[in-house]
Amino acid sequence: MTNHWVDIKNADLIIVMGGNAAEAHPCGFKWVTEAKANRGAKLIVVDPRFTRSAAVSDYYAPIRVGTDIAFLAGVINYLLTNDKIQHEYVRHYTNAPFIVKDEYQFEDGLFSGYDEDDRRYDRASWGYEMRDDGFARVDYSLRHPRCVFQLMKTHFSRYTPELVSRITGTPEDRFLHICEAIAEHSAPDKVMTILYALGWTQHSKGSQNIRTMAMIQLLLGNIGMPGGGVNALRGHANVQGITDMNLVTTNLPGYLNLPNDQHQDFGEYMELKALKPIRPDQISWWQHYPKYHVSLMKAWYGDAASADNDFAYDYLPKIDRPYDVMQMFELMHTDQMNGFICQGFNPVAAVSHKAKMTQALSKLKYLVIIDPLVTETSEFWRNFGSYNDVDPSQIQTEVFRLPSGLFAEEDGTFTNSGRVIIWKEKGANPPGEAKPDREIIARLFLKIREMYQAEGGAFPDPILNVSWPYNNPEVPDSGELLREISGKAVADVRDADGRITIPAGQQVAGFAQLRDDGSTACGNWLYSGAWTATGNMAARRSTADPSGLGVYPEWGFAWPANRRILYNRASCDMDGRPWDPRRAPVAWDGQRWSGPDIPDMRPNAAPEEEVMPFIMTPEGTARLFAGMNEGPFPEHYEPFESPLGYNPLHRDNLKATNNPAARVFAQDWASFGDADEFPYAATTYRLTEHFHFWTKHAQSAAVTQPSQFVEIGEALAQEKGIRSGDDVVVMSNRGEITATCVVTKRIKPLNVDGKVVHTVGIPIHWGFAGLTNRGYLANVLTPYVGDANSQTPEFKAFLVDIEKA
Ligand SMILES: Nc1nc2c(c(=O)[nH]1)N[C@H]1C(S)=C(S)[C@@H](COP(=O)(O)OP(=O)(O)OC[C@H]3O[C@@H](n4cnc5c(=O)[nH]c(N)nc54)[C@H](O)[C@@H]3O)O[C@H]1N2
Ligand SMILES: Nc1nc2c(c(=O)[nH]1)N[C@H]1C(S)=C(S)[C@@H](COP(=O)(O)OP(=O)(O)OC[C@H]3O[C@@H](n4cnc5c(=O)[nH]c(N)nc54)[C@H](O)[C@@H]3O)O[C@H]1N2
Ligand SMILES: [Mo]
Numbered sequence: 164m165t166n167h168w169v170d171i172k173n174a175d176l177i178i179v180m181g182g183n184a185a186e187a188h189p190c191g192f193k194w195v196t197e198a199k200a201n202r203g204a205k206l207i208v209v210d211p212r213f214t215r216s217a218a219v220s221d222y223y224a225p226i227r228v229g230t231d232i233a234f235l236a237g238v239i240n241y242l243l244t245n246d247k248i249q250h251e252y253v254r255h256y257t258n259a260p261f262i263v264k265d266e267y268q269f270e271d272g273l274f275s276g277y278d279e280d281d282r283r284y285d286r287a288s289w290g291y292e293m294r295d296d297g298f299a300r301v302d303y304s305l306r307h308p309r310c311v312f313q314l315m316k317t318h319f320s321r322y323t324p325e326l327v328s329r330i331t332g333t334p335e336d337r338f339l340h341i342c343e344a345i346a347e348h349s350a351p352d353k354v355m356t357i358l359y360a361l362g363w364t365q366h367s368k369g370s371q372n373i374r375t376m377a378m379i380q381l382l383l384g385n386i387g388m389p390g391g392g393v394n395a396l397r398g399h400a401n402v403q404g405i406t407d408m409n410l411v412t413t414n415l416p417g418y419l420n421l422p423n424d425q426h427q428d429f430g431e432y433m434e435l436k437a438l439k440p441i442r443p444d445q446i447s448w449w450q451h452y453p454k455y456h457v458s459l460m461k462a463w464y465g466d467a468a469s470a471d472n473d474f475a476y477d478y479l480p481k482i483d484r485p486y487d488v489m490q491m492f493e494l495m496h497t498d499q500m501n502g503f504i505c506q507g508f509n510p511v512a513a514v515s516h517k518a519k520m521t522q523a524l525s526k527l528k529y530l531v532i533i534d535p536l537v538t539e540t541s542e543f544w545r546n547f548g549s550y551n552d553v554d555p556s557q558i559q560t561e562v563f564r565l566p567s568g569l570f571a572e573e574d575g576t577f578t579n580s581g582r583v584i585i586w587k588e589k590g591a592n593p594p595g596e597a598k599p600d601r602e603i604i605a606r607l608f609l610k611i612r613e614m615y616q617a618e619g620g621a622f623p624d625p626i627l628n629v630s631w632p633y634n635n636p637e638v639p640d641s642g643e644l645l646r647e648i649s650g651k652a653v654a655d656v657r658d659a660d661g662r663i664t665i666p667a668g669q670q671v672a673g674f675a676q677l678r679d680d681g682s683t684a685c686g687n688w689l690y691s692g693a694w695t696a697t698g699n700m701a702a703r704r705s706t707a708d709p710s711g712l713g714v715y716p717e718w719g720f721a722w723p724a725n726r727r728i729l730y731n732r733a734s735c736d737m738d739g740r741p742w743d744p745r746r747a748p749v750a751w752d753g754q755r756w757s758g759p760d761i762p763d764m765r766p767n768a769a770p771e772e773e774v775m776p777f778i779m780t781p782e783g784t785a786r787l788f789a790g791m792n793e794g795p796f797p798e799h800y801e802p803f804e805s806p807l808g809y810n811p812l813h814r815d816n817l818k819a820t821n822n823p824a825a826r827v828f829a830q831d832w833a834s835f836g837d838a839d840e841f842p843y844a845a846t847t848y849r850l851t852e853h854f855h856f857w858t859k860h861a862q863s864a865a866v867t868q869p870s871q872f873v874e875i876g877e878a879l880a881q882e883k884g885i886r887s888g889d890d891v892v893v894m895s896n897r898g899e900i901t902a903t904c905v906v907t908k909r910i911k912p913l914n915v916d917g918k919v920v921h922t923v924g925i926p927i928h929w930g931f932a933g934l935t936n937r938g939y940l941a942n943v944l945t946p947y948v949g950d951a952n953s954q955t956p957e958f959k960a961f962l963v964d965i966e967k968a
Contacts, residue, residue, distance in 0.1 A: 167581025181363030229960030249384030272819025332913025387733030568593030650685030836896030
């Protein structure tokens, strides 16, 4: 979240689209209720299903799965053509005035630089025109034909309400009503927020869905504002924390990048990453990149990382492609990977195209499962009839199960969606032979290191030299780990005059103290200060909220620097006056930036200096034109399995039917189905009563939703002669499942480009392990194709057929 949970109470309008917060985030949803009750906020829900979020909304619109970019692009067109944007904000705080290179083009649904064989764009033509002094050219009148603002107007003018309705199936009047409601929030003192989750991410163009809404929020001037922002409601209790710590294989902790094979030279790499401003006087925060990188390597390798060996740069793998979960299973499937350690993860249930998953695991030599429970993954080799139709005699994979504790059986921290890190105590010790994850990983590491010590290896240094300074090496203490992540001086840190500012051994107060000379160590620059600033994380539980804005400055610690709202300088005009004095996180007081929140700005940057609020970019502005993998502007592409089979925007160019940069492995093209055979749009989602695939082991949860079901609308039910309670078979080109059918008024047929499109809804929680009635994994049906930027599978838009069983 750019903002945070409590801040939702400050919104005037809340859009829930691409998520279903009332059911998937029922506790956090209370802040929506507060906004409605206390300030008369309105709630709008856009979802293919009339969800429980929709049931308490002020306005609802249905949408065809996988078409949100068309909807949101239509909103952008509405805002631009009706001049409903916040002018000063757009002119100064976004890259609207920047002039784009001549070579940039958009034609027939493709941007310049497309390489069809590689399914990849060369982004060179997407840059700004630069001046001789290294700064970008801008036109604050916004009239230059190639300034971002004018290019946007042209690009989005195609998304008329009529076209939006044709693509999305959302009735035109409903779409226009929502446009009008959104447009009101271009007033400087009116703020809208967006709450989204998987309905946007789990698509072959998921990142662009979110980015399109970010553009709307920028046009309205809603980023940096209390009650505003772009807010991802995250999944598992600590998934924000694990993302911050490098969930994505191309990252290092704190969103630093793992160098790729083009970057073998340390000096060159640091220079490349330390981005200089491309506008005069801007902050361009990534200039500090080398400090964070070097401090990370000091945390990992201690004395073995020194200036003499480029701070152990050669120990880092230089990555040739992302190794996300789809890539891993592709490698297993093609015999390029033979061992897999799987911790707190049930991929057979959770990843798309289940048949491919079990085939892939069958090719392994060994599989290690670290989990408190039996899972579909640990049982993948066992025959469960049609639920898991495998022949164990043909599977040679050796499966090791290491029983772990559960998250509630360890102390440590959680980071919530709002970037707030809080300390938690454990509820109990893991039972029986189970061990905490920390101990399992530590002991695996120590054993592997021992083997390298004894037997050598091709390149043992990165293993042998890991710094492991814990009191009990077999069970590192969570406090020790958090202090390592928070950072400390490892040699005396001195100022320019040689005076010691932080003596060796002392924790640093925050990332501003980190150095690139090897005198500091820090496991994650974004968490720097989490330990020190607070003295003791466990004590950060003050419920004082002096401003009433829901800041709670001494409850937990929000990264970065305990800042609750990112880019909060943008909540003020160019003169440093709040757009809305009743909701001012910071303001310029004549001397400095101050207020209830920690300013996201150099504290003494006077407004006359014109230091722009988006301090992470070299421009100082947010980007309406940005280097996403499938294009600098969003464009509607159909899901890989589309009920239309063509893109109404580009019927004549088949290459622009689906996202041209989405990742598809060669063998998987044949596994996609088409609308002739599988005519219905399908999507998957969760229920409040279960958490994915493991609460089915808990009796109390298992009885609340004991049996698998799918949902269809009344019109389709009638067409197919299906009644509520009948068993049905749902088929995709990858397999079929049988379940009870619930016929519902909550799903309505949509009129899409003259064709009636029915939606089949498939909750995900059943499988062949646990205490519920046995069921089929929903992912028997889903396709194996990944988003172009995040590689998230397209779980939310595919094709099925349905028949009475
Ligand atoms: N009780 C419970 N709570 C959970 C979880 C759980 O398993 N159980 N899981 C947690 C996790 S890990 C996560 S990531 C979150 C997920 O939170 P959500 O994303 O809110 O959960 P989902 O139910 O998967 O999907 C949300 C909605 O997206 C809609 N949708 C599907 N396709 C589209 C589309 O193309 N466009 C639009 N606009 N909407 C679409 C679906 O109809 C559904 O209502 O929930 C978390 N909370
Ligand atoms: N079709 C479809 N597929 C989906 C989704 C969808 O919407 N549609 N949603 C996707 C999303 S967003 C997510 S997050 C995934 C969820 O997929 P997973 O994360 O794989 O599923 P979970 O069942 O939440 O958890 C996996 C395991 O973690 C174990 N566990 C719990 N606590 C601990 C612990 O402290 N230590 C260890 N070692 N193990 C522990 C549990 O016992 C469980 O077996 O599913 C994804 N798959
Ligand atoms: Mo998730």
